[in-house]
Amino acid sequence: PHPSKWGVKRKRHEKEDRALRVEETRTSTGTKPKDGTLAGNSAALPSLQRDVTSSSRERLRRNGRATIPDGQAPKRGSLKEKSLSLLSSRKALPIWVYADEIRKQLRGSKDVLLVVGETGSGKSTQVPQFLLDEPWCGGCIAVTQPRRVAAVSLARRVAEEMGTPLGSSSPASKVGYSIRFDTSVSPSTRIKFITEGMLLQEMLRDPTLPQYSAVIVDEVHERSVNVDLILGFLRNIVSKRQAVRGSRSLKVVVMSATADVQGLMEYFDDHPDAAAVGTEAQDHGSSWSGLPASGRSAGQNGEGKSDHLHERLSVCYVKGRQFPVKLHYLSEPTQDFVEEALKRVFQIHYKEPLPGDILVFLTGQDTVEALEALVNEYALGIEADVPKLVTLPLFAALPQAAQQKVFERCPPNSRKVILATNIAETSVTVPGVRFVVDCGKVKLKQFRNRLGLDSLLVKPISQSSAIQRQGRAGRDAPGQCFRLFTEDDYRNLQKRTNPEILRCDLSDALLKIKARGVQNVLEFPFLDKPPRESLENALLQLYHLGALNDDGSISDVGVRISRLPLSPTLGRVILEASSEDKDCLVEIIDIVACLSVENIFLSLATEEKKEEAESARRELMKREGDHLTLLATVQSYSSEQTDRKQWSARHFVSHRAMQNVMDVRKQLRKQCEQLGLCDTGIMLRQSEASEERSAAILRCLLAGFASNTARLLPDGSFKTLLGNQTVAIHPSSVLFGKKVEAIVFSEFVYTNRSYARNVSSVKLSWVDDVLASSS
Ligand code: CDP
Numbered sequence: 001p002h003p004s005k006w007g008v009k010r011k012r013h014e015k016e017d018r019a020l021r022v023e024e025t026r027t028s029t030g031t032k033p034k035d036g037t038l039a040g041n042s043a044a045l046p047s048l049q050r051d052v053t054s055s056s057r058e059r060l061r062r063n064g065r066a067t068i069p070d071g072q073a074p075k076r077g078s079l080k081e082k083s084l085s086l087l088s089s090r091k092a093l094p095i096w097v098y099a100d101e102i103r104k105q106l107r108g109s110k111d112v113l114l115v116v117g118e119t120g121s122g123k124s125t126q127v128p129q130f131l132l133d134e135p136w137c138g139g140c141i142a143v144t145q146p147r148r149v150a151a152v153s154l155a156r157r158v159a160e161e162m163g164t165p166l167g168s169s170s171p172a173s174k175v176g177y178s179i180r181f182d183t184s185v186s187p188s189t190r191i192k193f194i195t196e197g198m199l200l201q202e203m204l205r206d207p208t209l210p211q212y213s214a215v216i217v218d219e220v221h222e223r224s225v226n227v228d229l230i231l232g233f234l235r236n237i238v239s240k241r242q243a244v245r246g247s248r249s250l251k252v253v254v255m256s257a258t259a260d261v262q263g264l265m266e267y268f269d270d271h272p273d274a275a276a277v278g279t280e281a282q283d284h285g286s287s288w289s290g291l292p293a294s295g296r297s298a299g300q301n302g303e304g305k306s307d308h309l310h311e312r313l314s315v316c317y318v319k320g321r322q323f324p325v326k327l328h329y330l331s332e333p334t335q336d337f338v339e340e341a342l343k344r345v346f347q348i349h350y351k352e353p354l355p356g357d358i359l360v361f362l363t364g365q366d367t368v369e370a371l372e373a374l375v376n377e378y379a380l381g382i383e384a385d386v387p388k389l390v391t392l393p394l395f396a397a398l399p400q401a402a403q404q405k406v407f408e409r410c411p412p413n414s415r416k417v418i419l420a421t422n423i424a425e426t427s428v429t430v431p432g433v434r435f436v437v438d439c440g441k442v443k444l445k446q447f448r449n450r451l452g453l454d455s456l457l458v459k460p461i462s463q464s465s466a467i468q469r470q471g472r473a474g475r476d477a478p479g480q481c482f483r484l485f486t487e488d489d490y491r492n493l494q495k496r497t498n499p500e501i502l503r504c505d506l507s508d509a510l511l512k513i514k515a516r517g518v519q520n521v522l523e524f525p526f527l528d529k530p531p532r533e534s535l536e537n538a539l540l541q542l543y544h545l546g547a548l549n550d551d552g553s554i555s556d557v558g559v560r561i562s563r564l565p566l567s568p569t570l571g572r573v574i575l576e577a578s579s580e581d582k583d584c585l586v587e588i589i590d591i592v593a594c595l596s597v598e599n600i601f602l603s604l605a606t607e608e609k610k611e612e613a614e615s616a617r618r619e620l621m622k623r624e625g626d627h628l629t630l631l632a633t634v635q636s637y638s639s640e641q642t643d644r645k646q647w648s649a650r651h652f653v654s655h656r657a658m659q660n661v662m663d664v665r666k667q668l669r670k671q672c673e674q675l676g677l678c679d680t681g682i683m684l685r686q687s688e689a690s691e692e693r694s695a696a697i698l699r700c701l702l703a704g705f706a707s708n709t710a711r712l713l714p715d716g717s718f719k720t721l722l723g724n725q726t727v728a729i730h731p732s733s734v735l736f737g738k739k740v741e742a743i744v745f746s747e748f749v750y751t752n753r754s755y756a757r758n759v760s761s762v763k764l765s766w767v768d769d770v771l772a773s774s775s
Contacts, residue, residue, distance in 0.1 A: 083163030090161060093122030094321050099130045105314040106134065106251050111238050112268050115255045117318030119426045119468065120475050123255045124154050124218050125161065128191045131214055136249065139213040140189060144196050146224050147396055148179040149403040150428050151193040158191060180565045181667035182400070196226035197565060203233050204515050204562055208240055214251040219426060221258040223499035225509050232525045233516060235268065257426045258464060261315065267527050268313045323474040329487045337439040337484045338367055342374050344437045344482045345389075345417055354387055356434030357416040359424060361469050363458050364443045365598040368393045368419045375417060388414035394428070395421045397598035399660045406430050425468045429475070436473040438466060440485040444497070445504045457750055462497040466490060499528050506530055506538035507568050511547055514554040515562035544706060545572045563675055570595065573704035578677040582696045585678050587631055591697070593665040594630040595746055595758065600657045601732070613652035620651065621734050624694050625760030627701060627746070629734050634661060698762050702744050706770045710756065711742045718743060718756070721767060730755040742767050
C-alpha cells in the first residue's frame with residue numbers, strides 16, 4: 001500500500017509542509033541545531049572562548065580536560081577547538097553536577113561505587129574523565145561495554161571531548177578501544193573502552209589487572225553472562241590488591257541505567273573480606289545531593305548491612321532528564337510487525353514536522369533488512385516537496401563504518417529512520433530521536449535443555465525494556481512512542497528480562513572461571529546462581545571437548561581454547577584444524593569468520609528473486625553442505641580483485657557482511673599466529689580443494705560440534721545422536737530436502753519447529769569416531 005492510502009490526507013499536510021519549511025529556514029540560519037543535540041555548539045564557541053580567563057582555564061582543565069594554550073585560541077578545526085565546542089553540551093548533562101561527589105566517594109578507602117542514572121545522563125562518557133586526574137589514578141581506566149558498536153563510538157566521542165587523537169592513530173592518544181578482532185590503543189592510552197569479552201581475556205592473561213587503576217563496569221543492568229563473570233572476578237581482585245601491602249588499589253565503578261540495584265549492593269557488601277577492609281572509612285559525612293530519600297543505599301534506608309556497605313561501597317543516583325513521551329498502543333494485536341512498523345514510519349513522516357528522527361526497534365538483522373528494503377522502496381514515491389527519508393540499519397553484526405553512520409547528521413530536509421535491534425535500547429544513544437516504534441519483541445539466547453543447545457528465540461520484551469525503549473524518544477524534546485502491541489499485552493509482559501546466566505549455555509563462562517584458577521565452579525560468587533543442571537551440562541560439554549581433565553581441572557587444550565576470542569566449540573574446531581593430521585587452519589578460519597558474522601546470503605522476498613539468486617550462487621554451492629559453501633564464498637570473494645561490491649550484488653551476497661568476514665579473518669589469523677597455532681606466512685598458502693581436504697575440514701567441525709549431530713531415519717527425518725531429538729534442516733541450507741546419512745550443524749534455531757542451520761553432510765562413522773573418543 002502506498003502511504004497515501006493509510007488515511008494520511010494530503011490537504012492537512014499542506015499546513016504541515018509549511019511548518020516544515022519554517023523549521024528548515026530556522027535551522028539553516030544556524031540559530032537552532034538541526035538534530036537537536038550538542039545544542040548550538042558552534043554558535044556557543046565565541047562566547048566560550050571569551051570566557052576562558054586564566055582562572056577558568058584551570059577549572060576547565062580539571063572539569064573539561066580541554067587544555068588551552070596560554071593566551072591563544074585553539075586553531076580552527078583542531079582537536080582542541082572541537083573539544084572546547086563540546087564542553088557546553090557536556091556541562092548540560094545531568095551527571096555533571098555529581099562530578100565532585102563521585103571523585104570524593106572514591107578517595108580514601110572506598111573501592112566500589114555504584115552509579116545509577118538513566119541512559120543519556122552522561123555516565124559512560126563523563127565518569128571516566130571525572131576520575132582521570134585523581135591522585136589514586138596513575139594507570140589506565142577500563143570502561144567495559146556489552147557491545148562493540150558502543151565501545152568504538154564512545155571511544156571516538158570521549159577522544160573528541162578530550163581533544164586527543166583516537167587509539168593507535170597517534171602514540172600520544174589518550175583514549176582507545178579494544179573489541180574482539182579490533183584493538184586500537186597507544187602507549188599513552190589512559191581511558192580504554194573495552195568489550196566485556198575482551199576484558200575477560202585480559203583477566204585470564206593478567207589475573208590482577210596491574211595496568212588498571214580503575215575498572216568501570218557499564219550497562220550492568222543488561223546482565224550479560226560476561227558482566228556477571230567480570231563482577232565476580234573484580235570482587236576478588238579488589239581484595240587481593242588490598243591484601244598485598246604497597247600494591248595500588250583498584251577502584252571499581254559499577255554503572256546501571258535502571259534503579260534495580262539492591263542485589264548488587266548486597267553482592268558487594270557480602271564480600272568475605274568486607275569486614276577486614278576500610279575500618280578507617282569514617283569520611284562519609286557528606287550526603288549525596290542526588291540521593292532520593294527512599295532510594296538511598298541499604299545502609300541509609302535502614303535495611304541491610306549498613307556497616308559493611310559503608311566500608312567499601314557507595315551509591316550515586318543521578319537524576320536524569322527526560323521529556324514526556326506520549327504512548328500509542330495498537331487496538332488489536334498484529335500478526336506482522338514489519339508491515340505495521342512500515343505504516344507507522346510513513347504516518348509519522350507525513351504527519352510530524354522536522355526535526356525528529358524515528359527509531360524503530362526490531363528483532364534482528366533479518367527484520368531490520370526486510371523493513372529497510374520496504375521503507376526504501378516506498379520512499380521512492382515520496383513527493384518532491386516532502387522531506388526525504390534516510391534509512392540506517394543498526395545491529396551488532398554490522399561492520400563498524402556502517403554502524404557509525406547512525407551518529408552522523410543526515411542531509412538537510414531529511415529525516416533519519418534508524419532500524420535497530422535492542423542494541424539501541426540502552427547501549428547506544430542516537431541523538432535526535434523523537435519517535436520510537438517498538439515491535440515489542442526481542443531475540444534472546446535461550447538454552448534448550450532437551451537439546452542441550454543454545455538457540456535464539458524471538459520473545460516478547462519485558463516491561464522494563466518497553467520503558468527503556470519508550471525513553472529513547474524523550475531525550476532532546478517531548479516525543480512519542482508507538483507500541484506495536486496492545487495495552488493488555490503490555491500489562492501481561494514480564495516485569496524484567498531474566499539475566500542471561502539463567503537462560504544460556506554456560507560452557508564458555510565455566511571455562512573462563514576454570515582458566516582463572518577456580519577449581520570448584522560452584523564456589524564462584526555468582527550474582528544469580530544458575531541451576532545446578534545447567535552447570536553440570538556445561539561441565540560435561542567442556543569435558544567432551546577435551547577442555548577438562550578427568551578430575552575436572554582445566555586441560556592444556558582447555559587453556560588454549562580459553563585464549564581464543566571464540567566459543568569453546570569454535571575454539572576446539574580451530575585447535576583441531578591446527579593439528580598436524582588435519583592441517584586445514586586456513587580454511588577453518590574462513591569458515592569460523594563466516595559463522596561469527598550474521599547472514600552472508602541476502603534473504604530474498606520473492607520466488608522470482610529466489611530462483612535468480614539460486615542460479616547466481618550455483619558456482620558457490622557445495623554438495624557437502626553449508627560450511628564448504630561458506631568457504632567457497634569467502635575464497636571467491638577474496639580472489640575478486642576488481643569490484644567486490646559488484647561481485648556481492650551479482651551473487652546476492654551481503655557486501656557489508658563480507659567486509660566484516662574479511663576483518664574477522666584477518667584478526668583470527670593474527671591471533672592464531674600469536675598463539676603459536678601456525679607459522680607466520682602459512683596463511684598465504686591456498687590449498688587445492690579435494691575430497692580429502694573437504695573430509696579433513698568436516699572432521700574438524702565435528703571435533704567441536706559432536707553434540708550437534710543428527711542421523712537420518714528411514715522416514716526421512718533427522719534425530720540428534722545425543723539426546724535423540726528431532727531436527728529438520730533449515731530451508732536456507734543447501735542441504736534442504738536432501739537425504740544424507742548424517743549431519744553436523746553449527747547453529748540451532750527454533751521457530752515453529754526445531755531447525756538445524758549451517759549444516760554439513762558427514763559420514764556416520766566419523767561421528768561415531770568423535771563420540772567414542774570424547775566419552
Ligand atoms: O552512559 P549514558 O547513557 O548515561 O550517557 P552517555 O553515553 O555518556 O551519553 C551522554 C551524551 O553524550 C549523549 O546524550 C550524547 O549527546 C553524547 N554522546 C554522543 O554524542 N556520541 C556517543 N557515541 C556517545 C554519547
